[in-house]
Amino acid sequence: MDSVLRISGVSKRFGGFAALSDVSIEIAPGERFGLIGPNGSGKTTLINCVSGLLHNDTGSIVFDGEEVSALPAYQRTRRGIARSFQIPRPFATMSVLENLIVPLQYVAHLGEAEARKEALGVLQRSGLADKADTPSNRLSQVELRKLELARAMAARPRLLISDEAMAGLSGSEVDEVLKIMFDLNAAGITIIMIEHIMHAVMRFSQRVVCLDAGRIICEGTPASIVQNGDVQRAYLGA
Amino acid sequence: MKYWTGAAVLLIAAFAASLSDVNEYFFYAAFVVLQFIVLATAWNILGGYAGYVNFGTAAFFGLGAYTAVLLFKALSAPLAVQIAGAAAMGGLLGFGAGMLTLRLRGIFFAIATVALIFILETVMINWRYLGGATGLQLLRPDVAAPFDSYTRMLFFVMALEAVAAVSVARYIQTSWIGRGLRAIRDTEEAAEASGVPTLRLKLVACTVSGALMGAAGAPMPMYLSFIEPASSFNLLYSVNTLAGAIIGGTAHWAGPLIGALALASLQQIVTVTISNEVNVLVVGVLLVAFVVGAPDGILGLFKRWIRF
Amino acid sequence: MIFSFDLLAEALLFGVLLGCFYAAVSIGLSVSFGLLDVPNVAHPAVMVLGSYFTYVLAGYGFDPIVAGVVLMPAFFLLGMLIYRFYYESFERRGTEAGVRGLAFFFGLAFIIEVGLILAFGVDQRSVQAAYIGTSLALGEYRIPYRMLVAFGVALLLTFSLSLYLSKTFIGRAIKAVAQDEPALRLMGANPVRIKQWAFGIATGASALAGAMLIIVGPVEPALDRLYIGRTFCVVVLAGLGSMTGTLGAGLILGVAESIVLMFFGASWAPAVAFGLLLVVLGIRPQGLFGR
Numbered sequence: 001m002d003s004v005l006r007i008s009g010v011s012k013r014f015g016g017f018a019a020l021s022d023v024s025i026e027i028a029p030g031e032r033f034g035l036i037g038p039n040g041s042g043k044t045t046l047i048n049c050v051s052g053l054l055h056n057d058t059g060s061i062v063f064d065g066e067e068v069s070a071l072p073a074y075q076r077t078r079r080g081i082a083r084s085f086q087i088p089r090p091f092a093t094m095s096v097l098e099n100l101i102v103p104l105q106y107v108a109h110l111g112e113a114e115a116r117k118e119a120l121g122v123l124q125r126s127g128l129a130d131k132a133d134t135p136s137n138r139l140s141q142v143e144l145r146k147l148e149l150a151r152a153m154a155a156r157p158r159l160l161i162s163d164e165a166m167a168g169l170s171g172s173e174v175d176e177v178l179k180i181m182f183d184l185n186a187a188g189i190t191i192i193m194i195e196h197i198m199h200a201v202m203r204f205s206q207r208v209v210c211l212d213a214g215r216i217i218c219e220g221t222p223a224s225i226v227q228n229g230d231v232q233r234a235y236l237g238a
Numbered sequence: 239m240k241y242w243t244g245a246a247v248l249l250i251a252a253f254a255a256s257l258s259d260v261n262e263y264f265f266y267a268a269f270v271v272l273q274f275i276v277l278a279t280a281w282n283i284l285g286g287y288a289g290y291v292n293f294g295t296a297a298f299f300g301l302g303a304y305t306a307v308l309l310f311k312a313l314s315a316p317l318a319v320q321i322a323g324a325a326a327m328g329g330l331l332g333f334g335a336g337m338l339t340l341r342l343r344g345i346f347f348a349i350a351t352v353a354l355i356f357i358l359e360t361v362m363i364n365w366r367y368l369g370g371a372t373g374l375q376l377l378r379p380d381v382a383a384p385f386d387s388y389t390r391m392l393f394f395v396m397a398l399e400a401v402a403a404v405s406v407a408r409y410i411q412t413s414w415i416g417r418g419l420r421a422i423r424d425t426e427e428a429a430e431a432s433g434v435p436t437l438r439l440k441l442v443a444c445t446v447s448g449a450l451m452g453a454a455g456a457p458m459p460m461y462l463s464f465i466e467p468a469s470s471f472n473l474l475y476s477v478n479t480l481a482g483a484i485i486g487g488t489a490h491w492a493g494p495l496i497g498a499l500a501l502a503s504l505q506q507i508v509t510v511t512i513s514n515e516v517n518v519l520v521v522g523v524l525l526v527a528f529v530v531g532a533p534d535g536i537l538g539l540f541k542r543w544i545r546f
Numbered sequence: 547m548i549f550s551f552d553l554l555a556e557a558l559l560f561g562v563l564l565g566c567f568y569a570a571v572s573i574g575l576s577v578s579f580g581l582l583d584v585p586n587v588a589h590p591a592v593m594v595l596g597s598y599f600t601y602v603l604a605g606y607g608f609d610p611i612v613a614g615v616v617l618m619p620a621f622f623l624l625g626m627l628i629y630r631f632y633y634e635s636f637e638r639r640g641t642e643a644g645v646r647g648l649a650f651f652f653g654l655a656f657i658i659e660v661g662l663i664l665a666f667g668v669d670q671r672s673v674q675a676a677y678i679g680t681s682l683a684l685g686e687y688r689i690p691y692r693m694l695v696a697f698g699v700a701l702l703l704t705f706s707l708s709l710y711l712s713k714t715f716i717g718r719a720i721k722a723v724a725q726d727e728p729a730l731r732l733m734g735a736n737p738v739r740i741k742q743w744a745f746g747i748a749t750g751a752s753a754l755a756g757a758m759l760i761i762v763g764p765v766e767p768a769l770d771r772l773y774i775g776r777t778f779c780v781v782v783l784a785g786l787g788s789m790t791g792t793l794g795a796g797l798i799l800g801v802a803e804s805i806v807l808m809f810f811g812a813s814w815a816p817a818v819a820f821g822l823l824l825v826v827l828g829i830r831p832q833g834l835f836g837r
Contacts, residue, residue: 051431052430052431053427053430053431072430072435072437073430073431074430074431074432074433074434074435074436075435077430077431077432077433078433082431083431085427085428085431089425089427089428090424090425090428091420091421091424091425091428091429092424092425093420093423093424093489094417094420094421094424098417101417102417102418102421102429102432102433102434103432103433105414105417105418106414106418106432106433106434106435107432107433112414151428151432154432155432155433285645286645289644289645290645291645291648291649291652293648293652338824338827338828339827339828342827342831344585344644344645344648345579345585345587345648346782346827346831348585348587348648349587349774349778349782349823350823350824350827352587352771352774352775352820353775353820353821353823353824354820356771356772356775356816356817356820357817357820357821357824360813360814360816360817361817363813364813364814371813423644473771477652477653477656480649480652481653484645484649488645515660515663515664516660516664518656518660519657519660519661519664521656522653522654522656522657522660523653523657525649525652525653525656526650526653526654526657529635529646529649529650529653530635530646530650533646
């Protein structure tokens with residue numbers, strides 16, 4: 001079966017520091033994939049390498065059968081990889097709606113009017129429809145996180161990577177965001193979820209991989225991961 | 239359509255004025271203001287829309303002036319060709335500087351543009367054919383009919399350039415290019431992740447900006463019948479342009495227009511009543527004051543005031 | 547162009563002295579921009595301000611170097627003030643190295659420059675001292691004493707600052723803030739006050755650099771423009787965050803400029819620093835020794 005994303009032997013160093021060492025992951029189309037690991041384990045670095053904000057030193061990243069390691073980030077987005085940012089980075093001088101028009105114009109190449117229409121649709125699915133004309137620098141934390149997701153959705157991705165989209169959210173807010181992601185997956189989008197909120201990862205993922213100090217230390221179903229000794233040690237310390 | 243009607247009206251008025259009996263000083267002052275408008279508007283395409291500070295306006299301006307001189311001296315080129323050539327060189331310089339440094343952080347681009355001023359000035363100082371350090375006198379052909387003097391003709395030429403510059407800025411701002419540039423200015427990484435080809439857009443903005451600045455410099459040699467490195471690459475072009483755009487407001491094409499007008503008028507008053515040096519001090523102080531206290535410029539203050 | 551190995555040797559010798567001088571005037575920028583990420587294009591202007599203050603104090607009988615040292619505490623405070631202002635106006639609101647921060651420092655540089663013109667006029671100013679105007683005869687070469695003095699002070703300044711940053715507690719805190727501010731915050735230290743202190747030190751060093759500047763040659767208000775090229779060239783060539791790299795980079799620039807001066811003349815020399823800067827930005831923007 002062809003994988004939608006195949007990461008093979010990817011390493012990334014910053015000066016003397018090895019952020020990622022020989023990471024290999026294969027993700028099936030339509031899969032719900034969880035990525036966990038303590039702070040500093042390299043999760044965001046891996047995401048940055050996949051989305052193109054960083055370039056991996058070694059190894060290959062194959063998306064839908066195409067090697068993308070050398071492509072700049074915007075071209076990867078245009079091929080179907082979208083990501084949200086851990087710390088929300090809205091286009092602060094634009095309204096919520098305009099934030100979504102950017103990817104719609106630059107990825108889907110829609111005209112102004114069509115982009116507006118589709119953007120509203122995305123906002124409705126994200127629960128932000130009533131904030132369409134609000135300046136994005138006036139949103140609350142949870143609204144900002146929804147905007148991050150909505151903007152990634154507007155890029156019409158086939159693979160969506162969410163980087164700690166639920167950090168700091170309350171129980172019901174977590175459920176809201178989780179529902180959005182389940183709906184997206186039901187529509188056929190492969191999703192990689194990076195999270196610290198364990199119950200969310202466990203409910204959502206079909207498969208989970210745990211990173212620690214730049215290496216994969218465990219891979220399997222949510223149930224098996226939780227019981228794995230290495231994972232427990234990584235989170236709680238030896 | 240309102241815009242184009244307004245632009246046409248202004249141009250017709252400018253043309254009529256240049257043929258009228260109005261005092262020669264008016265054309266001199268207006269030329270300076272119009273040149274300022276072109277420079278500030280051009281600067282804003284990269285600085286205001288994309289957020290990359292070009293401190294080398296003087297380099298592009300001087301390059302435009304010297305390109306015009308080269309074309310005139312070597313090929314007896316008419317003014318239109320001089321301007322086109324100057325724009326082409328300015329665009330080329332913008333593209334080159336962009337390719338070199340727009341991949342890096344904003345401050346490296348800014349410092350690189352300062353470097354351009356000194357390097358180009360040094361080249362011109364050592365280029366005998368174009369006059370070297372002491373400069374070059376130019377023998378102008380008779381001024382083209384229907385104009386009576388170069389001052390009047392170049393005033394009109396500059397008016398044309400101003401309308402062109404503002405029209406280009408307006409087009410870029412309101413198009414999807416403008417939105418992409420704004421996304422880059424707001425958060426470049428998120429823009430790239432949203433499919434915006436950041437480097438390409440920055441290069442476009444830089445090239446267009448450079449071309450317009452080069453075009454602004456082209457009429458100067460004909461205006462003065464003279465060119466020399468020190469005044470062509472005067473750092474004041476850089477400071478005034480930056481100040482004009484920021485004071486006026488960088489988010490909209492009307493900002494540099496307002497800023498240039500306001501600043502040029504203020505400078506005339508200060509230079510005449512106090513001194514030239516205090517004039518530069520005033521520009522510096524206003525720049526810092528606006529950057530700190532009114533970052534959205536006069537336009538921003540106006541918007542806030544209207545809301546009340 | 548007359549080429550001879552004698553001339554080359556002389557150019558090299560002069561270049562080494564000049565290079566150390568350039569390293570010393572750049573070390574403040576190495577801290578404020580290299581470590582603290584502040585787009586401080588006003589650094590050379592502040593240094594020239596130091597030169598003029600040295601000139602004033604020299605008029606009262608102070609030896610220029612002593613004047614420079616005396617000015618250091620005052621400039622230290624000035625630096626802390628500037629950083630505080632910059633932080634409150636820009637960094638805190640999250641728009642630091644953007645358009646506004648840069649425009650602020652350009653504006654500041656211009657205000658200083660014009661202020662100096664208004665106070666002192668555009669003419670060049672210089673100072674007198676026993677070591678200015680005389681030379682040391684070394685074999686066939688004559689080395690101006692003022693260059694040796696600048697060389698000595700430069701080495702002293704560079705090494706003391708390097709030692710300060712690596713051996714003292716505050717020094718290491720400064721390096722820590724440059725590398726990982728959030729971690730520092732978590733450890734209970736206040737990064738803003740540390741950066742403020744660091745910026746103050748950088749500016750204090752500029753006072754002494756300014757004194758050396760006027761010792762090495764006459765100064766005029768517009769001199770800061772040329773030194774934007776030289777200081778940024780050194781800092782970028784060294785690589786951001788590398789103190790010792792500053793010395794190496796300074797030497798490279800000094801020798802390059804000296805050779806161009808010797809064989810191509812004074813009309814080409816100003817472009818060397820700026821040209822080298824562009825080359826470095828194009829080929830290896832992280833510099834030779836950077837983090």
